[in-house]
Amino acid sequence: MAIIEVDGLVKRYGEHTAVNGVSFAVEPGEIFGILGPNGAGKTTTVECVEGLRTPDGGSIRVCGLDPHREEGELRELVGVQLQESELQEKLRVGEALELYSSFYRDPADWRELAGLLGLGDKLGTQFRRLSGGQKQRLSIALALLGSPKVAVLDELTTGLDPQARRDVWDLIEGIRARGVTILLVTHFMEEAERLCDRLAVIDSGRVVALDTPAGLVAKVDDRQRIRFRPSAPLDDALLTALPEVESVQRAGGRVVVTGTGNLLLAVTTTLARNQLTAADLRVEQTTLDDAFVALTGRPVDV
Numbered sequence: 001m002a003i004i005e006v007d008g009l010v011k012r013y014g015e016h017t018a019v020n021g022v023s024f025a026v027e028p029g030e031i032f033g034i035l036g037p038n039g040a041g042k043t044t045t046v047e048c049v050e051g052l053r054t055p056d057g058g059s060i061r062v063c064g065l066d067p068h069r070e071e072g073e074l075r076e077l078v079g080v081q082l083q084e085s086e087l088q089e090k091l092r093v094g095e096a097l098e099l100y101s102s103f104y105r106d107p108a109d110w111r112e113l114a115g116l117l118g119l120g121d122k123l124g125t126q127f128r129r130l131s132g133g134q135k136q137r138l139s140i141a142l143a144l145l146g147s148p149k150v151a152v153l154d155e156l157t158t159g160l161d162p163q164a165r166r167d168v169w170d171l172i173e174g175i176r177a178r179g180v181t182i183l184l185v186t187h188f189m190e191e192a193e194r195l196c197d198r199l200a201v202i203d204s205g206r207v208v209a210l211d212t213p214a215g216l217v218a219k220v221d222d223r224q225r226i227r228f229r230p231s232a233p234l235d236d237a238l239l240t241a242l243p244e245v246e247s248v249q250r251a252g253g254r255v256v257v258t259g260t261g262n263l264l265l266a267v268t269t270t271l272a273r274n275q276l277t278a279a280d281l282r283v284e285q286t287t288l289d290d291a292f293v294a295l296t297g298r299p300v301d302v
């Protein structure tokens with residue numbers, strides 16, 4: 001049974017419909033991503049899931065509870081990542097963890113959690129003295145203090161350098177391995193591809209696609225492109241005769257073959273049969289970026 005069920009969610013701000021019939025279901029133990037351009041309605045959707053906003057239509061169940069009506073009970077089951085601005089600059093890491101753990105009936109051991117998140121030697125450090133990555137890890141620790149079944153993480157790695165971002169990804173995978181279901185809002189294709197089991201792409205308040213990262217890419221385009229330099233002049237007809245090949249072009253001394261299926265095997269076998277080899281061979285496939293542009297009509301804004 002799904003641990004999060006969102007069915008036909010509608011949320012309006014005055015005349016503006018920010019979320020217009022969003023539906024998705026998250027299975028226990030999944031990392032489920034919500035991806036979309038700026039203003040698509042991602043944050044509004046997860047704020048409704050967290051019980052922070054009242055929907056204007058549709059229904060939501062999280063661990064079987066209605067987040068709006070049963071917010072008190074939900075607090076014990078759902079961990080929400082705090083925004084940076086919500087923590088006092090002078091609060092020390094240990095104080096913040098102790099304070100926030102007092103909000104839960106059955107909190108996790110905050111010292112152990114700090115160790116797990118690499119903050120064990122920062123307990124006496126004021127929030128304002130932490131690096132971006134440390135602040136982010138603290139906000140994740142705070143989201144996990146109540147030993148939640150579900151963690152909702154919004155723009156998890158925005159503002160982090162590539163190494164800190166990768167460290168946070170490893171951390172999230174570790175948290176999932178402990179059985180926590182994760183609902184993740186993200187702008188980053190690499191993050192979505194690396195972390196998420198499934199993704200809902202939201203655009204203008206609607207789900208435009210819902211699939212695994214690989215499924216989204218395949219839905220949009222399963223074509224591949226191979227580039228190489230042939231070891232001797234090549235007759236294009238050898239390649240265009242192959243059922244896998246759609247087109248053969250030349251670019252800067254290279255042959256560019258576009259096609260589907262097991263294109264690489266078909267092309268390399270044909271070359272070998274004709275005593276040719278391919279130098280500088282590169283295979284390019286449609287990426288999640290390409291899929292996002294095809295689905296929403298625009299590149300993702302960072």
Ligand SMILES: Nc1ncnc2c1ncn2[C@@H]1O[C@H](COP(=O)(O)OP(=O)(O)OP(=O)(O)O)[C@@H](O)[C@H]1O
Pocket residue numbers: 013016018036037038039040041042043044045
């Ligand atoms: N409190 C609010 N009052 C009025 N309009 C709002 C409010 N919060 C969000 N909106 C509007 O609702 C739409 C959806 O906003 P939301 O923050 O959910 O999008 P988002 O996909 O999370 O965007 P971003 O990636 O920029 O954070 C936007 O047009 C936004 O301007």
